[in-house]
Amino acid sequence: MLTTNFVPGTPNWLDLGAPDVDAAVAFYTSVFDWDFRSAGPEGGGYGFFLRDGKTVAAVGPLMEEGAAASWTPYFHTRDADATRAAVERAGGSVRAEPMDVFTAGRLAQFTDPTGAGFAVWQPGDTVGLDVVMEPETLCWTELYTTDAAAAKEFYAAVFSWSYQDMPMGDDVVYTVFSAPGGGVPDDPGQGGIMQLAQQNRDAGSGSEWHPYFATEDCDATCTRATGAGAKMLMPPTDAPGVGRLAMLKDPAGAPFALIKGDPDRG
Numbered sequence: 001m002l003t004t005n006f007v008p009g010t011p012n013w014l015d016l017g018a019p020d021v022d023a024a025v026a027f028y029t030s031v032f033d034w035d036f037r038s039a040g041p042e043g044g045g046y047g048f049f050l051r052d053g054k055t056v057a058a059v060g061p062l063m064e065e066g067a068a069a070s071w072t073p074y075f076h077t078r079d080a081d082a083t084r085a086a087v088e089r090a091g092g093s094v095r096a097e098p099m100d101v102f103t104a105g106r107l108a109q110f111t112d113p114t115g116a117g118f119a120v121w122q123p124g125d126t127v128g129l130d131v132v133m134e135p136e137t138l139c140w141t142e143l144y145t146t147d148a149a150a151a152k153e154f155y156a157a158v159f160s161w162s163y164q165d166m167p168m169g170d171d172v173v174y175t176v177f178s179a180p181g182g183g184v185p186d187d188p189g190q191g192g193i194m195q196l197a198q199q200n201r202d203a204g205s206g207s208e209w210h211p212y213f214a215t216e217d218c219d220a221t222c223t224r225a226t227g228a229g230a231k232m233l234m235p236p237t238d239a240p241g242v243g244r245l246a247m248l249k250d251p252a253g254a255p256f257a258l259i260k261g262d263p264d265r266g
Helices: 021-031 080-089 148-159 198-202 218-227
Strands: 011-018 035-038 047-051 054-061 070-076 093-101 105-111 117-123 138-145 162-167 173-178 191-195 208-214 231-239 243-249 255-261
Touching: 011 021, 011 117, 011 138, 021 035, 021 047, 021 054, 021 218, 070 208, 070 255, 080 093, 080 105, 080 117, 080 148, 093 117, 117 208, 138 148, 138 255, 148 162, 148 173, 148 191, 218 231, 218 243, 218 255
Parallel strands: 011 054, 070 117, 138 191, 208 255
Antiparallel strands: 011 070, 035 047, 047 054, 093 105, 105 117, 138 208, 162 173, 173 191, 231 243, 243 255
């Protein structure tokens, strides 16, 4: 379970890289009960999604030539420069060198050995997201990867993650990851790792992280999203012991998921 009691290796920030920030803001504020606050002229187009005045995510323009719209999870670090070194030792690559964001904190962006982009946040004045696990906020992070074994080895080396493999039938294994001291005692997991099926890889799918947003009504939220231009990747589906979930792409192509948790879970 995600919490805002951030420790190294736990998700502590989330932002969207968008080709058109205004269009992204219009879409997400129509789907969720979110407001938007710009970071101001010095922010380079960056800004924050708020729910009831609390930061739940952020959005900014794409900064890399040829980059596709995507959500990027950030993981807590006490030392972004040390994490940079750990990433390179483990076979990852640096997309953006560690840099200070005024007095808010220090960030760096990386690509894991399987091709998935992620980032780290070293807190300054901004510790991280204000709220998670509530309706219309981040409640899970999930990596779809072309090589689950390599991904698990990499993130264990960088963040000291531990794993619990959960067989799902037909030789499919879902892996839940936990950072030391993260989560809550009876639910320490903060996200999952899933091997991409060969048919998805053959169709051109690559490694990428997806955020899950909690919802009180998965079907209704999906209807708002598709009505605002989202593409349905997986319609609302019941997952026993997990909840009702759906996967979509926003109008610019950034994937995200929705979930209404199973009240009987656990």
